[in-house]
Amino acid sequence: MKNPLNIFKLIFLTIIVSCNSNKQKVDFTSENFNLEEFKTRIATLASDEFQGRFPGTIGEKKTIQYLEEQFKQIGAKPGNGNSYFQEVPLLKITSDQTTKLQLSKGAETLILNFSDDFIGGTPQPVENIEISKSNLVFVGYGINAPEFNWNDYKDIDVKGKVVLALVNDPGFRDSTLFKGKNMTYYGRWIYKYEEAARQGAAGIILVHETEAASYPWGVVQNSWSGTRFYLADNTVTKSGLKLQGWLTNEAAHRVFKIAGLDYDQQLKTASTRGFTSVDMKLSTSINFKNKVEYIRSNNVLALIPGTDLANEYIIYTGHWDHFGINSKLKGDSILNGALDNATGTAALIQLAENFSNLKVKPKRSIVFMAITCEEQGLLGSEYYAENPIFPLNKTIAVINMDALNIFGKTKDMTISGYGFSELDDYAIEILKEHNRYAAPDPSPERGGYYRSDHFSFSKVGIPSINMSFGVDNIEHGKQWSFDTMSKWISGNYHKPTDNYEPNIWKFDGMVEDIMVYFELGYKLGMTDKYPNWREGALYKAKRDEMMKQ
Template sequence: MKSLYLFIASLTLLGACSSSPADQAANSITKDSLLRHIETLSSDDFMGRATGTEGEQMTVDYLISEFEDMGAEPAAGGNSYTQEFPLLGQSTSNAEMSVRTDGRTPFALQYYDEFMAWPANQAEEVDVRNAELVYVGYGIQAPEEEWDDFKGVDVEGKILVMKNNDPEFSPDVFAGKTRLYYGRYSYKYEKAKEMGALGAIIIHTTETAGYGWNVVANGWSRERFYLKGEGDASASPTKFNGWLTQEASRLLFEEAGLNLAEQMDAADSRDFEPVELSGVRMNVSMDADYREIESQNVIAKVEGSDPELKDEYLILTAHLDHLGITTPVEGDSINNGASDNAAGVSALLEMMEAYKSIQPVLKRSVLALVVSAEEVGLLGSQYWAENPTVEPGKVTANINLDGMNVYGKTRDVVVVGYGRTSLSDLLEEEARQQGRTVKPDPYPERGYFYRSDHFNMAKVGIPAIFPNPGTEYIDKGDNFLAVRDSVADANYHTVNDEINEYWDLSGAEIDTRLFFMTGFRALNSENLQSWDSGDEFEATRLRMLERVEGQ
């Protein structure tokens, strides 16, 4: 009923002031209304909201109750709010890797300390023997950049060794220092499978990865999750994926009479051609255990009022999951995930309720897609992208809410995806109405655009932005940004991600209102939102639009 009262109130006030119904609805989003959801979702009762756990189910039930109360309709199909999807948890053991050179005794590499590897195809056993290796530079094929690291060389049945990242030697090539999807490990493993490779190994350096080997070892030694059936053993030629330390890579290349540094430098050229590691063979073996998990996305909608446009959508995404219960730290084992991502879910709920309050003036529809399994590989949003409940070509744009500004008002807001879409332009215009500025991602080399759920929306062509907190805090003192970063870094993915004394939701309030107004503009715009000309996702967008037109 709150939504109905808000709409009636907005119409009543419209004649008394210059505020529009959208402005009235935006102002209904307050720090207190945001705090209510955050306190609930990040409480110990929800047990850290880990994927496939009782805590996830409690979160799903809470979201459904909130959507029902505000009058948002179920939109997962079959009059349901939930889109269920199966996951496999993979744990690797007995991993071994050794190198043999013609006529010489093989040497073994140490798991965790020198290499990481896991089955690429959900097999229970991997046993690769006497395999040839070929170095393929960055392992990139990018026609729009006139770049092909394979040059027609047949790599089927061989192990690919690849340099991490994408070329950065010129601002005119692969967006310079900005890491594109071509620089992500996931692209390289996908390319190896596409090319029929037997295995794929990425050379790790701190410079090319942006993080140390400890991140690789700690991250990939844990249980990994996949959508069930993805990379089925009978369908995939690639038996394993992995990483190799820089020192181990140097030894490997020396066995083939090659200098690693020289080969790494040689990859920074369009003229690079694959290099066989002549006379070198590799053995790789491991076992893997699997467990099945059922997870759920929660999907609701507020239908638009325009008969011709209501089957087009703005999608709001936020991930509901966090890390659950882990090893106790000073007696606390619950990873509450207040900032990551109870705050984002709260913003989504408040935006949906505000849109519901002005439903009669919305032309397009709003879809709330609250995904699970983000923390284990963006799998909930991947599942939706592969099994969409609405045609991607009928989605005008996506605003992804993953973490909010919980530390106070700022003069600016950061947008990951800044300047890449018309939606980014709308947000910039709305920010000016608030007297604020919009800034691009200050760390483009870290590839944040490919590390949250909006990326899976972009992969199916949907123009997407990922707003982040600004950095110019108001009335907080000159050193507050350093304090914020210190507190946020210390709490990220730990049991300390809880509401604390530094929190000030006035920042989340004004940001959520900004995202609401940006979404309202997209909902009522004459045209669907678009990628900027030449963007890496533009071609996919055009194909999706053509598919809709052909229906």
């Protein structure tokens, strides 16, 4: 393939953006998109010097200082008064990783080892956690969803007990249930932990299945071992939930066997309407120590002020954080997070630079928000959504960028949550102008819509769009894309091997996608229209109520 930098330098892209029946021309050339500079930004953010960009460490300090310097250098103003930072108060808990999980039935005992068999910790800010001989209850998918007429907790009291639940939701195995292969929020681990807390459980353990979770056990090991963060006073930290964890599929089979239950049969039953939770007649015990700290991490915000409608805002988001250093790993122990999400963070800087260089600035203000603790459960974006700097009813849209295209040009771009909001129409129009098309998430069973920061904004009613690279690869086709992405996820996702590899990565598709992100924000910034959620969307009622204020 030809050098993408040489190709890009030959391009003079003129973007025609409709605005109140007038045509505004925006010149997008190699002069204001320096590919080598963009590469340098990715390389810097993904370097060992930044130590995996873990919140509350020297890695965060280096990251947010770098972002502040970059935003200042390109002329973007502070996004929080005179500051580029929004502090996010966090509860930081580091649990003992030598603990064991013990399950007993009569004289028979099963001992499960940390990491190899299970991963666990606590959301409680206490130094010692002990669960002694608590009953273990299999609660199927651990879901209480009135709109789907489904309640795995019906007619059972789990207060003070430990519950065992499956990942994903029943539609994963029966397409007639819930939304079929389109995973709902009820399939996410965050929801399951919160629901167990609401039910008064003492603990919850999720059974890991690679296909249902969409990632291998190694991702759980790297994501959940060691330190975890929580927002203070949220559902789980205020509850009596002492344990939240994961169990390997192999270990789950052993647990069901000691309980005298057939795992496969219980899995089938749990995916059937009318399922009733099962008391497994096992006592569960675990105890471990915690190091508890209260820290402050930071969202980083920069602003390009608008003109006629400067008090209305388009927000670009991308999380800056990753998983830092895992000292338990042999060899390379730094999880650099190059694709996830040094690429999206570098794109925030690039877009801010492009907007800063425009001769015709958008009517609406453009905000660039690098978010903390996405990898910890969307905590930074959740905090912002609950403590907004810019009024929610003046926030027109959120455009999220999480892990950009390193596999080459595609005919399409993927929109997770396709059809949820009118923002799709803007994206479809822009892609069509470039002989490309928008496509729904090709793997909706992975629940991608609920796994990145735009979702925190969706939950409070802000129209949000999560666009990512497509699968219709121009050079190799769709099947090659599926195979290549699956291989990458299996080998690199949330692992030390997610490194910056400029000699392997293909940047031409990434550049084209960034241009689409730019045009989308510019088009929204030049209109006075308020895109909304479509009828039937879960978040429309909140937006409608908000706009009455």
